[in-house]
Amino acid sequence: MIVGIDIGSTTTKAVAVETAQGFPVIRKIKTRAADAVTSATGAFGKMIVENNIRMTDIERIMITGAGAGSLKNDLFGIATEKVDEIQAVGIGGMFLAGKENIIITNIGTGTAIIDARRDSIRHLGGTGVGGGTIQGLAKKLLPTSDFNSIMALAETGNLNQVDLRLEDIMESDISFLNKESTASNFGKMLDSARSGDIALGILNMVYQVIGMLSVFAAKSRNTDRVVVTGNGSDNSIGKAVLSVITGMHQVHFEYPKDAAYTTAIGAALSR
Numbered sequence: 001m002i003v004g005i006d007i008g009s010t011t012t013k014a015v016a017v018e019t020a021q022g023f024p025v026i027r028k029i030k031t032r033a034a035d036a037v038t039s040a041t042g043a044f045g046k047m048i049v050e051n052n053i054r055m056t057d058i059e060r061i062m063i064t065g066a067g068a069g070s071l072k073n074d075l076f077g078i079a080t081e082k083v084d085e086i087q088a089v090g091i092g093g094m095f096l097a098g099k100e101n102i103i104i105t106n107i108g109t110g111t112a113i114i115d116a117r118r119d120s121i122r123h124l125g126g127t128g129v130g131g132g133t134i135q136g137l138a139k140k141l142l143p144t145s146d147f148n149s150i151m152a153l154a155e156t157g158n159l160n161q162v163d164l165r166l167e168d169i170m171e172s173d174i175s176f177l178n179k180e181s182t183a184s185n186f187g188k189m190l191d192s193a194r195s196g197d198i199a200l201g202i203l204n205m206v207y208q209v210i211g212m213l214s215v216f217a218a219k220s221r222n223t224d225r226v227v228v229t230g231n232g233s234d235n236s237i238g239k240a241v242l243s244v245i246t247g248m249h250q251v252h253f254e255y256p257k258d259a260a261y262t263t264a265i266g267a268a269l270s271r
């Protein structure tokens with residue numbers, strides 16, 4: 001059995017992959033702690049205990065993510081190895097999507113866009129706009145920074161209160177944009193805007209930025225498929241924003257199961 005640990009900038013994910021039967025069985029754990037070592041050992045320990053895994057069955061521990069540098073030695077007597085985070089996202093994304101030659105948009109605290117092929121995994125770029133942006137802006141602009149509460153607020157929101165839309169500034173559609181398209185995120189910001197409107201405006205902005213960067217990345221690689229991973233891939237409003245982008249640009253977004261664990265799974269499957 002191989003354990004993959006992804007010490008992300010916000011959450012730590014651990015998976016156990018059993019390769020003996022030829023197809024990996026994946027057990028997953030997600031934790032959050034103040035420092036990298038505590039969250040990594042915590043996630044590892046929780047997974048061992050909850051799944052009745054014997055330490056002697058673990059061949060090695062593959063570590064990746066922003067905090068990977070903090071774990072320098074063996075962990076509880078088991079050999080550890082570092083895996084480059086971009087490689088891990090690429091390998092995990094191809095595994096979960098069940099195919100090669102894909103663009104992966106990993107929405108974590110920030111967002112990375114990766115071109116993943118069987119023989120080369122390349123970081124195309126990304127944006128600091130991601131899950132951290134949603135929570136950071138929420139902290140000052142909304143009465144809550146709890147994710148479920150942000151989502152509940154946004155469900156009640158009206159984008160017309162915060163975004164400047166095409167219909168606000170012109171009479172007709174412009175190329176493939178319709179009158180409801182955003183001309184400027186938060187470019188209107190009416191005094192009457194309520195928390196729900198602002199919550200929706202934040203989510204809309206974050207996923208529009210990520211979606212459009214993904215479109216340009218996909219087009220630059222002559223593909224029309226983007227696999228979305230990371231904790232930010234599981235967001236109903238985000239998915240709705242991305243589907244509007246699909247309608248305009250014919251680039252399709254896919255959401256594999258267990259996508260929050262992509263990087264940890266990729267680390268475990270590296271080598």
Ligand SMILES: Nc1ncnc2c1ncn2[C@@H]1O[C@H](COP(=O)(O)OP(=O)(O)OP(=O)(O)O)[C@@H](O)[C@H]1O
Pocket residue numbers: 007008009010011012066107108109110111130131132133134135147230231232233234235260
């Ligand atoms: N349903 C959700 N939709 C969007 N974002 C979410 C959701 N749930 C949590 N988040 C955000 O996801 C981020 C954490 O995601 P993830 O665990 O994939 O990132 P990370 O690996 O810690 O960060 P990074 O990969 O950028 O170093 C947090 O910023 C959190 O606010």
Ligand SMILES: [Mg+2]
Pocket residue numbers: 006008009065108109230263
């Ligand atoms: Mg991550």
